[in-house]
Amino acid sequence: MAQPTEFPDQRTAVITGGASERGIGKATARRLAAAGWSVAIMDVSVTDAERTAEEISSRYDVRAVGVGADVADPESVDAAFGIIERELPPVVGLANVAGISSPTPFMETTVAEWDRVMAINLRGAFVVTQRALHGMIDRRLGRIVSISSISAQRGGGTYSKVAYSASKAGLLGFTRAVAREVGEYGVTVNAVAPGPIDTDIMGGTLTDDRKAEMSAGGMLGRVGTPDEVAALIAFLLGPDAGYITAATYDINGGIQIS
Template sequence: MTTQHAFPAERTAVLTGAASARGIGRATADRLAGEGWSIAILDINAEDAQAAAAEIGANRAVKAIGVGADVSDEASVDRAITEIEQALPPIVGLVNLAGISSPTPFMETTVAEWDKVFAINMRGTFVVSQRVLKGMIDRELGRIVSISSISAQRGGGTYSKVAYSASKAGILGFTRALAREVGEHNITVNAIAPGPIDTDIMGGTLTEERKAQMSEGIMMGRVGTREEVAALIAFLLSADAGYITAATYDINGGLQVS
């Protein structure tokens, strides 16, 4: 039988792909900082990661660092997590957000594009989770949330096509199987599957016209906000969510009824 461990007052959340100014990760980092987490932003864009961390650290009066790393590269991730472990309190939370879209129709998708999408969206989630889990297992405490997509459930239908859908479906199996292996260490592993969210990942900032088009078929009649997704992730990272694992949370305004 496992025993529950209290959350330490000083604890760090690592967020991959949280550097972009209008992204879900950035909003989530801000939300978690407001809840007292120290923040580590790991992003391919080192400059933006550092700027985002500096701003969040100053606004929220928490410790925050931004580190440049490519999630698909094991050595790069190892360096970044080592730096984070040395600079900040113990890592309790990991949010795997780093991802790229892929609007290419299947028959035009090259092996190179397929591999790139999987390297970032899927291998990156594996590499970062495995590296961060070493410390979580030692401390017998952890929360991991990875970002899948409604595209995995519905087979695209929003912007990206087969490669993206397949990579995001991989996140669901990854989450459930990993949850099974690490539950005994008091570590939860969950996925969220957002519908269309107002960020820049779908080929740039959404115009009002595009948002209106995307809203058709969404029960709530609009696309989601990054703050709404941030709130869900923050809950799944919280001490209160200790009995939720291997779950996929829909957040799509009713676009998918599953």
């Protein structure tokens, strides 16, 4: 029987796609830093990642580093983790937030676009998770959370279409299967499926009209905020979530009931 490993005071969370100013990743990094985590911001833009890390370190008085990486490239990710592991405490948490939208209708989607969406949204989670797990398995402690989407559950019907929905649905199967393999090592693996959130991933900043359209049919009558999603991610990465794994958490204002 696996006994829980004590949660360390000194610990690091890696957040992919963590440098977008109005994104879920940056909101998650801020919330974790406020809770005392050291934070590693992994983003395709090293300049943005470093700037975000500097801001978080200064604001919350925690250790933070920003690293540039293409999440779909194993060599790039390995190099980024090398920096993180040298400069910060052990990696206990991983938030797979990096992703791109895809509003192209299915019959107009090219193979190149399909492959690009799958590479970032699904292959990226595979590459980063596999790299993070080496240390987590050795220490017998880890928390992994990946961002799926209501689009995966509803079969689209949101801003993005088939390629995006398929990639986010793949993350749900990925989450459950990885959780099954690594549970014996004290590692939990979960997914979060947001509905419409007030970020810029859906073709830019949302207008009031677009917010109303996207929240139509929901019980709360509004779109969500990045910080609301970040709060859920932070809980699942934290010490109180050690008996939760292979789960998908909906956060969609009642637009989708699973």
